[in-house]
Amino acid sequence: MSPLDTRLRGELERLRAADLYRVRRAVDGSHGVDLTVGGRRCINFCSNDYLGLASDPRVAEAARVALGRTGTGSGAAALVSGYNGEHRALEEELAEFIGRPRVLLFSSGWAANLGTLRALFGKGDTLVCDELNHASLIDGARLAGARYGRYPHGDLAAVETELRLARDAGGEIGIVTDSVFSMDGDIADVDALSALAQRHSASLIVDDAHGFGVIGDDGRGIATDADVYVATLGKSLGAAGAFVAGSEPLIEYLIQRARTWVFSTAPPPAIAAAARAALRIIRSEPEHRQRLHANIARFRAGMAALGPDLPITVMASDTPIQPLIVGDAAAAMALSRSLYQRGYWVAAIRPPTVPAGTSRLRLTLSAAHTPAQIDDLIEQLRAAIAECFGAATVQNPVPEPMA
Numbered sequence: 001m002s003p004l005d006t007r008l009r010g011e012l013e014r015l016r017a018a019d020l021y022r023v024r025r026a027v028d029g030s031h032g033v034d035l036t037v038g039g040r041r042c043i044n045f046c047s048n049d050y051l052g053l054a055s056d057p058r059v060a061e062a063a064r065v066a067l068g069r070t071g072t073g074s075g076a077a078a079l080v081s082g083y084n085g086e087h088r089a090l091e092e093e094l095a096e097f098i099g100r101p102r103v104l105l106f107s108s109g110w111a112a113n114l115g116t117l118r119a120l121f122g123k124g125d126t127l128v129c130d131e132l133n134h135a136s137l138i139d140g141a142r143l144a145g146a147r148y149g150r151y152p153h154g155d156l157a158a159v160e161t162e163l164r165l166a167r168d169a170g171g172e173i174g175i176v177t178d179s180v181f182s183m184d185g186d187i188a189d190v191d192a193l194s195a196l197a198q199r200h201s202a203s204l205i206v207d208d209a210h211g212f213g214v215i216g217d218d219g220r221g222i223a224t225d226a227d228v229y230v231a232t233l234g235k236s237l238g239a240a241g242a243f244v245a246g247s248e249p250l251i252e253y254l255i256q257r258a259r260t261w262v263f264s265t266a267p268p269p270a271i272a273a274a275a276r277a278a279l280r281i282i283r284s285e286p287e288h289r290q291r292l293h294a295n296i297a298r299f300r301a302g303m304a305a306l307g308p309d310l311p312i313t314v315m316a317s318d319t320p321i322q323p324l325i326v327g328d329a330a331a332a333m334a335l336s337r338s339l340y341q342r343g344y345w346v347a348a349i350r351p352p353t354v355p356a357g358t359s360r361l362r363l364t365l366s367a368a369h370t371p372a373q374i375d376d377l378i379e380q381l382r383a384a385i386a387e388c389f390g391a392a393t394v395q396n397p398v399p400e401p402m403a
């Protein structure tokens, strides 16, 4: 065995021993709520396709028509010859929808965050970041080479302290936050962060991957007026890619300097066509969003009825992300496996994605779930908890929200 493989085998053994080894399951066919995996049907409760648009036939048809017209690949970066009329139309429609001057498409949210933070900040600057920010924001801030002012989750007093330290250090300052936190489902106090940013001459950078299309007036998202607004097209829009929205100079500057954009092949035009079709549906059919929010309320009421004595913690969340904190990684895996055997797919999330001791089921709701599926999921969850933790622990109402 090569020295590299010897080292990797050792690391893999350690992950396995700590119940942190990860594997994939391949889905056959479409990634809707009702899907087939390993030849078996199951109901998906862990996708970010919150509105069911990833398997909406109208979105797929728009992509198919565009594929016929534009082919598969864009063939080059956007600054060379890869920029297509479909890309431009999507950028203009997104900008108009959220009421910002300009939008720039990236091939992924990961690329958008890395490219943008690295372009806008550097050595001598400070990025003030919530400790639960998405991994791509953390890596983007590190790549920028700026001072990293990490503050405890949602702690505005600590933000202020970091801003004072940043001012003393000199340089540019950015406050960087998820809007909806991807593993906890809670929402950042973006109004307070925006006021702090103004008071301290800092810029506000908001990653709205889980808010865009789902939350806010007509699904326009959260904090679209931030200095730098980032959202993805692979979640509520059911397509792929991401965009940054903001002022004219911001977008023109990113076109000159965002390396993950400048040096990366433009996404397939047909994907932009799919996102355009999804955006049209979001704008003209509020019923999907209404059904999603009714599903969230139904799930929360059903969980409350399971009682306060659950051996898991039901986090307080009004968003489609509903984490069930188990704690131990092996126990989270066992609960996920038990649900899977009962026909429900709810992925377990373990460290390093979440802090040690907070392994969880990250359950997500979609407009495409039926009330009956939600009710049965809760019934199966009750049975799975009894199977994994002992029957005596599951009784009577009122959940314990976790701070």
Ligand SMILES: *Cc1c(COP(=O)(O)O)cnc(C)c1O
Binding pocket: 107, 108, 109, 110, 111, 113, 134, 136, 178, 182, 207, 209, 210, 232, 233, 234, 241, 242
């Ligand atoms: C999913 C996600 C991203 C990454 O977006 P991709 O398009 O999947 O690369 C970035 N930020 C947050 C908060 C996310 O949830």
